[in-house]
Amino acid sequence: MTQPIYKTEKRKARVGERILITNVNVMENRYKNGAVLLVGSLRGDGAVYDDLGRLVYLEEYEVIVGEHTPASNLDEMDCDELIALSEAVMKALRTRSYKLGYDQGRLEAPKSDQQKRDEIVAQAKEDVETLKMRNRLSKAFNIEIVVNSESRSVEATAKVPNSRKSFYGIAKCAPDDCFNVHIGKAIALRRALGLEVPSEYLNVPQPTEVRVGDVVEYTTYRGRKSTFKVERVENGKAYKDTVSGTYVRLNAGRYHGYPATDTKTIDDSRAGEDE
Template structure:
């Protein structure tokens, strides 16, 4: 146990040892215990959520600044860099996933609503309900994909949940670019080679120059004329 801290090092009790400052490294400092959410009152929870959201916004701003600085360096070295429609869509999907988790976290802490989100991929829609606890009062939100657009359940959940909670829906959710790259897990629509008939398949593998479907059939990647109709990729870590 340390008795005193001297200019040249730290000393033990009595005629104990002396360790010079350059001979040791502090590996454990002061530790602030995490707050117990279940023991905090409502106002404290709200303040904690607001502090967390402020920290997230600050971190997002810094990350955006760092990315902007990096992009500027790339532009200076290689010319203007324009993101592809696929990259823009990937960013919106990632934003929607984070948005849904943040909204759910805020609601768990505030206990303002009982939230239910129902995915309806067959009808290419998502429904959300925000019910007031111990009450018949509830708010509803729905997101339905346009016939010619690619359905993405993550964007749909963000739109439906925001509408149920009475929040503004970001314009990028409503004007997201269509996907341009077929990936594993995508649901695609193709056309028969010698007829006007169409088929829908889920891509299970992409290898050996083929799109291999879950059902066992395949298309050659160079010859396939596919339209991506659902890029939610549930179960594929997307």
């Protein structure tokens, strides 16, 4: 089978990146030149430990930043390779067809800010679970994530096992932004692990819809700020509870018959909700 060609950079690797062994130490026999390893943890001087716990020195590797597989010579391929190639081609065609249809749909119906935010929140949830899973496999760190709802912040700690060494990452919501714990966890954990934070996490659109489980803030007719957790949304009203019937009228900015202004969602984490 045709081997991929890697594009590399000569620099210090970060956790989660792949490295290509290009100059194996003469004293090492645990891997060979051309081996591709996954970085599980860092030693601090450019040396890294792979996901199997093997030490790799800085001068031995380059960081993989891209790859491509050259076109295969069909005459030299056996039956199994031809089958694998045909399946890969069909998969690529299906993916391309889906993307073309998806792109066409985007042109016909641009996504709303709420749809974009929903997708980024879903991405952040998956991101956190993926990073945790990789860490469990590599056993590089003991990870702890602490959420402070009052300060609207998240702190992640990545502690090196059997060591006093720890790495920290903090995500704090801006005063005028809506707090979302899932995005905060993804940002804090990536910072603790020394990984790049995707720009969409830092520039996520604000919510435009109010949903059950959201925390809504509004200004009462007396000029005071007040908040409550939404238990029900119905006919343009966000209800505080079903017993007193207290609500904010979303489309008119009124609070239970009295004037209210600046209605907005300040926390759409919906902790404990299905979403």
